[in-house]
Amino acid sequence: MYNIAVIGCGYWGPNLIRNFSALSDCTVKMVCDLDETRLTHMKRLYPGIETTCESEHVTRNGDIDAVAVATPVRLHFEMARKSLLAGKHTFIEKPMASSVAECRELTALARQQQVTLMLGHTFIYSPPVRRIRELVDAGELGEIQYIRSRRLNLGLFQTDINVAWDLAPHDISIILYILGASPVSVNCQGKAHIHPEIEDVTNMTLNFNNGGLAIIQSSWLDPNKVREMTFVGSKKMLVYNDLEPIEKIKIYDKGVKIPPHYDTFAEFHYSYHYGDMYSPWLKQYEPLKEECQHFLDCIRTGEKPESCALEGLRVVQILEAASESLKKGGARVEIDPPDQMPEAFNSCFAETEGS
Template sequence: MDTNDKHPHSSESPFEADVSRKVRTCVVGLGHWGPNLVRAIERHQRAEVVVAVDQSSERRALISQKIPNLPLEATFADCLEKHQFDAVFVAVPTELHYQIGMQVLQAGKHLFMEKPLAGNSQECRELCEEADRRKLQLMTGHIFMFNDGITTMKQIVKQGDLGNLFYLHSVRTNLGPLRTDVNAIWDLASHDISIFNYIFESLPMQVTCSAYSLLGRPMQDVAQGTLVYPNNRIAAFFVSWLDPQKKREITAVGDRKMLVFDDMKPERPLKIFDKGITVSKPTEYSDNFNNFRMSIRDGGCLEPETTTGEPLFNECCHFIDSVIAGTRPRTDGYNGFDVVRILEALTRSMSEGGRPVSLWHQESSATRRAS
């Protein structure tokens, strides 16, 4: 995706014409995540949070103690009526993403929506089309695309340091927090899917998934899935809300080297292992596998230096800079749409006992964006 892609219908950005003009923002949802967005937006020199919203009076009372000068409202409609702003960051439960996202776009405001973009692909498509129609920027909060460890991992893979990439796998576990609006696949694996698509630069053709409600709630707490990408490359995830250890790991296995990204070690998140197995064929024809020679290479391990900017700050800056420049965000609405299509296919596989579900007919986000 070209990050400097001008919006297909964009006119000159008013923020480029007037360099002293700040992007005035509104943050909707002040639960666990929303206050982090407020803090990150305020660090951008050309942005300010002019108002924030939460329907819960308890949350508003708590936030007014923590951030004393921030005007707070109970509904987004109140914000529209009483405040002037250009862009909105939304961090409410997923089931409300479409409803609030549509209100934001129809009010003519640029929209940053937390992941997953919406509760189903039809809603995602409508949000994308509405943003296009109104010439507004729409960004999905796929935060790992703004994590320096992941972007460095992508460079390492792309320049061929790992050789031919065989597979990716991820582990994303913790003890809670248990969500009630979506299951562990939609909450946690949405991160892994966005990373897999980014590293492989393609979309999966087939997925399988199994998930379990071990705590007896309607939402599955533990799940595993496999995604088959073009050229026989595979990615697998394991996610759980019911695990003694917080893990956020992605492993990439190539035919030359292997790499592990560990988000729990933000100072040095990457390790590159000079390890591999070479299988040499016997000089004469043989159908006995014992005659194949396997040499195991178990070389050293390198921990490359990575810049360690805060991913959330990088992500918020990217959206604000996109609004200022009138350019499409890297994780635009169609990028979020792709992830939701895959989540839907995984859900179908899960409900059909782990049956493989094909996605071969899927158009690429680049094609849809071009229209």
């Protein structure tokens, strides 16, 4: 049985508290937040938990085995560093930190302390994303030619990060998970309409070695909530709409081909293929609960989390490069390949014996 503490119970923290509380092999022992009103609310929902406004009360508590950090992004590094230095297994909500340098330091610290460090890339634990990866790995869609992702809504506006850092980590982590490859460069353009110098609309393009690309549109300034990804393959096409209640994935047997031989322009015709559309059955479960259970399993076994420190670092690498591209008016910015990272960061996890 593991004792869990959650630091931050604003927007996302309560979801972590709820899911960890529902698991049989852990107890949410403590919750930390600067807002006394939020703590009072959590205490009313979960009378057995301890509450505090001081993060040191969490990290110095010898009964706490693991800490989940769900604070604003600017505090991720500080809170996670304190947790790791105290020898606590640590779960950090996306993105991992505010810079690649901070991610590297946290990863090295986790290895030094021999504790599990895991990232909250919740969507890679969801049934639709896992099914898409299965389909791509099986060659059902053929070679992936491009991906388009749209994550749009009205708010929630942030004051410390732009919309790319807020929303795009979801799409980036999904793309890395499904393709099993990292982009070699990024272009990003955006505009700040509401808060000066904080972009609320961005358009990011990830370029891959094989010529493929992924286009990620993020917005806090849209009238409708949109959560949609399109995967265009050489054989078939797939649309993933996370707002659909049941048929979240739809596969289209559609495509276009150039005729192999023709003698004159008059003989040249594109060959369009229109086939069936079907929606595969998906197992129903809450991705966040699956993610929380996976964190506990990794603590117990010492296995590498699927959303490990290296994956968190890769996402922040892309976001950092995107920020540089934004400053350069959308210019292409190269991204260091994973094999150029220090050896310490190629191992995503610290080997542990469990608690």
